[in-house]
Amino acid sequence: MSRQFDADARGPLKGIKVIDLSRLVAGNMTSLQLGDFGAEIIKVEPPSGDPLRAWKDGGASFFWKVYGRNKRSIVLDLRRPAAMEALWALIDSADVLIENYRPGTLEKMGLAPKALHERNPALIVLRVSGYGQTGPYAHLPGFGTIVEAMSGYAYRTGFPDREPVLPPLALADMIAGIYGASAVNTALLAREKGHAGGQVIDLSLLEPIFSVLGPEAAIFAKTGIIKERVGSASNTSCPRNVYVCADGKYLALSGSTQAVAERIFTIIGRADMIDDPRFATNSDRIKHRDLVDAAIGGWFVARTSDDALQIMRDAGATVGPIYSIADAHQDPHFREREVIVEMDDAEFGSLPMHNVLPRLSATPGGFYLPAPELGADGEAILKDIGFAPADITAALDLTR
DSSP states (O other): OOBOOOTTOOOTTTTOEEEEOOOHHHHHHHHHHHHHTTOEEEEEEOTTOOGGGGOOBTTBOHHHHHHTTTEEEEEOOTTSHHHHHHHHHHHHTOSEEEEOOOTTHHHHTTOOHHHHHHHOTTOEEEEEESSOSSSTTTTSOOOHHHHHHHTSTGGGSSOTTSOOOOOSSOHHHHHHHHHHHHHHHHHHHHHHTTSOSSEEEEEESHHHHHHTTTTHHHHHHHHOOOOOOOTTSOSSOSSEEEEEOTTSOEEEEEOOSHHHHHHHHHHTTOTHHHHOTTTSSHHHHHHTHHHHHHHHHHHHHTSOHHHHHHHHHHTTOEEEEOOOHHHHHHOHHHHHTTSEEEEEETTTEEEEEEOOSSOOSSSOOOOOOOOOOTTTTHHHHHHHTTOOHHHHHHHHTTTO
16 A cells, blocks of 8 residues: 655754755755755746656656655746746745756855855855866766766776676765755754855765765875776675576675684585685685685675575575566565555556665655656746746746
8 A cells, every 4th residue: 555645744853944956866866865854945947847757657746746745836938037036035035045056056056155255145045066166177067977987986896807887876976965954954954053044065976976975085005006897706706796597596705804714615515725825815816716716706696596505504604686677676675665655646546666775764755746747836836936926927938
């Protein structure tokens, strides 16, 4: 049975108003998380709508249905003075403004941070861009694909005898969105504690995904080592890989600690490897990764995936199946934890989507509003801030 959205319920960010001028993924990911915890998210969209609405599968805009949840939509053609006046009125009453225009565009629109803070000194301004507001590349358009390449992430992804592999989803945007929500909440807390008033958050897509590389900058600077592609193996720990079983299914295995690595060797009947100097330590095993994989791979390929998984788990090894989205839908852990939640949907009756994250015991988030139709809330949003009917008509260009 699907859940209903509850417009009357609100989470711990109730009372926080967010004006979201962003397009596509990173900004929507930020406002999604804030909205999931009760912030009022007002999506200010152009007449053509957020381009995320155009990302369709089977003719339906599932991306928008998921990442537009817990938001309201108003259409403002910001080339029109009346629409700009409406935007300013929304900003005057807002706590947060999110934008992802190319650096300099906000200033050309008359919405430079200095001007914003003159009107609303407490405003938190999140500026999302490909490369940041400063630097030689600041003026360049920066989609996630390009920063995934430039960050070093793609260089590390794939097999050594093949080209680098870009992620098949908006990974850089997603990571940036998580950083963005964290930064906004930090700025809101600093404001509440009196440590700061309003401030500007400069969030690039490049730097968050670069941070995923961890200590690789230090490793290169101090050792000269450039970590290369190793497929599903790891430059950091061994054993760690994907192994095929007798039924053609794949399992992923990780032995990141010495105890687990030794346990795995014992399970596969190769306890002799524990004291072998080629495999005695993690560093030794990385140097002889091919031999480790051959031993473990030979064990897996002789067993079905179900048998291998059960044996490994019973013995305390860290192993798991390679799932498709169909497998995730059927998994009992996903169901019991409600990793996927079925929500009411006007078009489909119900629609599964990921749950609110993370899970807070005392102040959980929730599902308050389904993703809005383009401009569905415009009149109500402007009425809420005191606009007269004639001003609403002018701002929304309802006379056309």
